[in-house]
Amino acid sequence: MARILITGSTDGLGRATAEALLDQGHAVIVHARNPGRADAVAALVGRGADIVIADLADRAAVLDATRELNDGAAIDAVIHNAGVLSGPSLLPVNVVAPYLFTALLTSPTRHVYLSSSMHRDGRATLDGLDWDGGSMTASYSDTKLLVAAFSAAVTERWAPRVLANSVDPGWVATKMGGAGAPDDFDLGHETQERLAVDPDLQVSGGYWHHGAQQQPASGVRDPDFRARLVRELAVVTGVALPER
Structure with a gap:
């Protein structure tokens, strides 16, 4: 049985994923944005899930969470499910946090990133982006293109020892x-x-998408853009993606 971290698991697809993996007998780490939201996963913790609390819009909180997780039992896989639909925290939550979890967690051999069919409307550009979230400089579609491109970049750098894939979960009935x-x-x-x-x-x-591979947008498939994205994220966070 595997041990899996699922970000953004207090409701919606993240919670359903946590419940399903617990049902299958896996060890699960659920994630909540703050102590108040942790109450929403009390039933899962009662079933044996561990919990990590971190506001993914706060880079320091993400760094603290990675240290906490690395000090615990080994994690086999991360499902980067957390995301926001709008506002200045789009880049910090949807792109920077998955990047930091990927770069800093030492044990996972599988990473799964939640993208969206809306990534096809995203811009494959890094110009003028405020990665700190001080202002809104990217759309939801932009961030979902960026995270899908990052997933492909992880494959280039780490496969076959570490597997990375992105998923369009579809337009489903969640809060988002x-x-x-x-x-x-x-x-x-x-x-x-x-x-x-x-x-x-x-x-x-x-x-x-729904169990089958699809061709993503051209920006995701562009190796030069992927390389520039990884370099940019390393510079803005001060954390390099290791060569593994």
Whole structure:
């Protein structure tokens, strides 16, 4: 059985993923933004899940969380599920936090990043981005393109020892997606579960939707853009992505 960290797991797809993996007998680390939100996963903690609390918009809190996690039992996989839809914290939460967890957590051999079909409307540019979140300089679509490109960059650097994939979970009925979202909720979390724990699914560098690989936007496929993205994130965070 694997030990999996799931960011943004107090509700929606993150919580459903945590519940499903616990049902399968895996060890799960749930994540909450603050102590108040931790109450929402009390039932999962009662079932044996561990918990980490960190505001992913706060870079210092993310760094503290990575140190806490590295001091604990080894983590086999990370599902980078946390995300926000709008506001100046788009880049810190949707891109910088996954980057830091990837660069600093020492034991995971699988990373799964939540992207979106909306990444196809994103801009493959790094110009003028405020990575600290002081102002809103990127759209949700931009951030989902960036995180999918980063996933592909991790594959280039770390495969086959570490597997990395990005997932479009579909437009499902969550707080972010809205009650009227038309896609199947269960299909919205099953792919990332398989990518995190299925021993027969030894694949990296894919962009997935409902169990099948798809071709992502051209910016995700551009190796020069991916390399520039990794260099930019290393500079703005002061944390380099290791050569493994």
